[in-house]
Amino acid sequence: NAGVTQTPKFQVLKTGQSMTLQCAQDMNHEYMSWYRQDPGMGLRLIHYSVGAGITDQGEVPNGYNVSRSTTEDFPLRLLSAAPSQTSVYFCASSYSSTSRGYTFGSGTRLTVV
């Protein structure tokens, strides 16, 4: 099925560990982004990309790295996990024209202990 695929669905990390959250889309969307969702805070933008080789920071970028080497993939790296990064992470994609709306992945639930 076409859409946005996120892996893993669940992950538990120890403080200080690093990991990569994977996101892939097969709709040839130029734009991809990462959000985190926390109770009472809503969804907040972490990083986004308007095309391969181009990334930029969102509202809450600290502690996260991204790269976009292909149109399809947009991984999110946690450099040194902290308990404050316990959250649900969503990847989204869209055509850059902004006229067709966004498609979201099913999310990764991350717990940092």
Place this chain on the structure above:
Amino acid sequence: KQEVTQIPAALSVPEGENLVLNCSFTDSAIYNLQWFRQDPGKGLTSLLLIQSSQREQTSGRLNASLDKSSGRSTLYIAASQPGDSATYLCAVDQGGSEKLVFGKGTKLTVNP
């Protein structure tokens, strides 16, 4: 800075009732507005997308309206069913930075 507010934060209704969810935004310079549904522990499912030039969009029992000048959108759900129970999120797309700004959602419970 764009701010999106959804009222009420939670709503409980009996099955069969027609209901309206509200979304307001502070900056009317938007490209479009999108309504999503989120079930507990799940991702976001797109329900309706309204372009800035449109007044409303319909899909089945759902109707979303947009009044850009007043910074408001409503999601109307007709003949509600227990399966409609979920959190409903609205998000505005301002283009440019390609950034969606979300409201905090309305948690809907439809009681059998």
